[in-house]
Amino acid sequence: MSAPFRIKRPDTGVAAVALAPEEGFKFYLDRLLKMIPAEVIGLYLVGSGLIPREQPIALTVWALVCLAGVVAIRVYGTGDAASSLPPDWVHVAISAVAFVIWIYTLGGPFTAINWYVPYLGSLLVLAWTFFVPIFYKGPLD
Numbered sequence: 001m002s003a004p005f006r007i008k009r010p011d012t013g014v015a016a017v018a019l020a021p022e023e024g025f026k027f028y029l030d031r032l033l034k035m036i037p038a039e040v041i042g043l044y045l046v047g048s049g050l051i052p053r054e055q056p057i058a059l060t061v062w063a064l065v066c067l068a069g070v071v072a073i074r075v076y077g078t079g080d081a082a083s084s085l086p087p088d089w090v091h092v093a094i095s096a097v098a099f100v101i102w103i104y105t106l107g108g109p110f111t112a113i114n115w116y117v118p119y120l121g122s123l124l125v126l127a128w129t130f131f132v133p134i135f136y137k138g139p140l141d
Contacts, residue, residue, distance in 0.1 A: 005034050005077030007138030031133040037070045037095045041102050056112030063109050070099045088139045101128050
């Protein structure tokens with residue numbers, strides 16, 4: 001399976017394709033699902049559940065390890081060396097920011113440095129997951 005996270009634009013190629021409204025919504029959901037790093041969020045949740053609350057440095061290190069995991073998985077999952085497709089670095093950055101926002105929403109290491117505001121995290125998740133797929137439609141390849 002080559003580049004499973006790569007977003008393929010329907011409006012590029014030999015002929016531009018006009019999408020029906022229901023197809024446009026499917027494409028929006030496809031982008032949304034591919035940009036949320038759910039597999040690493042799950043990994044973070046399990047690992048952070050094992051770390052005692054009085055160990056904020058360990059939680060911070062675990063968050064950084066998982067962030068590196070997001071980058072590695074998205075680099076691998078958006079590129080395809082066999083097809084000469086480089087990684088989609090915009091997608092990688094979007095997924096990394098999404099991961100940081102999710103971690104902020106959960107509190108994570110941000111509670112140790114008193115940067116955690118619960119309602120702000122929830123609003124960031126809502127705004128990021130709603131607006132980013134509207135504006136980022138994938139690489140122009």
